[in-house]
Amino acid sequence: MSEQYAALLDMLDTVAQALGEDLCQQVAFVGGCTTVLLVTDEVTLEDLRFTDDVDLVIQLSGYAGWPKLMEQLRRRGFMESPFDEVNCRMRLGELKVDFMPSDEAILGYSNLWFDEGFHHAQLHYLPSGAQIRVFSPPYFLGTKFEAYKGRGSGDALNSKDIEDIFNLVDGREELINEVRGSSDQLRSYLREHLVDLINNRDFAYVVQSATRGDLAREKIIFGRLKQMVKEGN
Known part of the structure; x- marks a missing residue:
């Protein structure tokens, strides 16, 4: 497979390993990085778009859950960067990792399909053996069209x-x-x-x-x- 294919898988694996099994089951991966798991045609897999960030959706019980999540992430090697203007973004080494709550009230924005897509996320295994939840293909399309509509x-x-x-x-x-x-x-x-x-x-x-x-x-x-x-x- 191509270098891009390997790089995308490695990004997902790196984030999953840092999160640990418990937090991995509380989030669902979404965004361009997950195409490496959703695309099944080998020709298309060779030419996937490279992205420099990993997107995750998480459900929290009100705003109080946000600072608690941030503290958990810091203990696992994630950190905020003063150069990032996106308030959902953490850094894991050089990786940009966006943690997006499904509840719009927490950060002031969300996506129409985050909540429903989270509940219909599918299990995928990474090369390391880590198990992650990923938005299903139809909900991937929904989130992408919603993002395109917004930006x-x-x-x-x-x-x-x-x-x-x-x-x-x-x-x-x-x-x-x-x-x-x-x-x-x-x-x-x-x-x-x-x-x-x-x-x-x-x-x-x-x-x-x-x-x-x-x-x-x-x-x-x-x-x-x-x-x-x-x-x-």
């Missing part, structure tokens, strides 16, 4: 969130069945945002960029996106 400004061509979405669509054949089996609310949400994406003026260029001009892969992405739109009806 993408409609610029699909330069959006890392859209790049991650295309990597998953391109590299996971079973995604259609997984979307079909998800909740009505999530299917409807995905349909709405997939239609918006397909109608984006840069859509064709985004697909070409994601596949590096591979016409066969472009056809796969177009076909799967249209199938997922149908599943949302």
Whole structure:
């Protein structure tokens, strides 16, 4: 496998080892780093986007749980950096690790799909044997579309969130069945945002960029996106 593939796995493993078994079961991994566990096509795995951070969702019982979590993390080697403007971010050596509460009231922001996605997280084993909980593919898509809506400004061509979405669509054949089996609310949400994406003026260029001009892969992405739109009806 590629160096990027190995690096992404190592990032997840490093964070899992630092958290320990107890905290690992209290968080769910999400974000671009988890594509290394969700993509099943070997060709796509070779060309995943590198990211320099690891994102985790955690459920806390009110704001009082936040300083307690921070103290637990400091004891396990995580630390705040004065150079980070993101108030959910900790550092583990050079790694950026974002701990995002599912409750918006705690830090003033969240994601529509954090709570539901947390409860539907799936177990994955890392090379070290560590076991982590990861947002399932349909909820991964939901969180990515929600993030794109908040920070993408409609610029699909330069959006890392859209790049991650295309990597998953391109590299996971079973995604259609997984979307079909998800909740009505999530299917409807995905349909709405997939239609918006397909109608984006840069859509064709985004697909070409994601596949590096591979016409066969472009056809796969177009076909799967249209199938997922149908599943949302």
